[in-house]
Amino acid sequence: MKRDWDVIRDVLIEVEALDSAQGQTIEYGPASESDEPEKDAHSILLWKAGFIEGIDASDMDGDAIHAQGLTWAGHDLLETIRSKVVWERIKATANDKGIELTFDAVKALGKAALAAIIGS
Structure with missing residues (x-):
C-alpha cells in the first residue's frame, strides 16, 4: 500500500473530533466493518x-485499534496540513518539484507554503 496523504489528513481530522471526555473512540481495522479499508490501513500506520x-x-484477522485521540505529534502534523489552502499548496509544490511526500517533507513544505501565503 502506498501512503495517501489526503486519507492521512482525513483520518487525523476525524480522530481529532473525538470527545475523549465522553469516551468516544473510532474502531479501525478488519473488525470495524468499514467500507473504507484504505482509511483503516492508514489509521493503523498513524497509530504505529x-x-x-x-x-x-488486534486479533487473528489483523491489526486493529480503538482510536481515542491524537498525540502531540499528531496534533502538530494536523496543524501543518489542516488548512485546505496550505494543504493544496504543499501538494502542488511537491508535485512541481518532484518531491515525495514524507512527514519531514510535509512539515518543511508546510512552513514554506505558509510563508508564501502570508507574504502574498
Missing part, C-alpha cells in the same frame, strides 16, 4: 507511528 492514541484491538 505514534500520531494516534488508541487501544490495540
Whole structure:
C-alpha cells in the first residue's frame, strides 16, 4: 500500500473530533466493518507511528485499534496540513518539484507554503 496523504489528513481530522471526555473512540481495522479499508490501513500506520492514541484491538484477522485521540505529534502534523489552502499548496509544490511526500517533507513544505501565503 502506498501512503495517501489526503486519507492521512482525513483520518487525523476525524480522530481529532473525538470527545475523549465522553469516551468516544473510532474502531479501525478488519473488525470495524468499514467500507473504507484504505482509511483503516492508514489509521493503523498513524497509530504505529505514534500520531494516534488508541487501544490495540488486534486479533487473528489483523491489526486493529480503538482510536481515542491524537498525540502531540499528531496534533502538530494536523496543524501543518489542516488548512485546505496550505494543504493544496504543499501538494502542488511537491508535485512541481518532484518531491515525495514524507512527514519531514510535509512539515518543511508546510512552513514554506505558509510563508508564501502570508507574504502574498
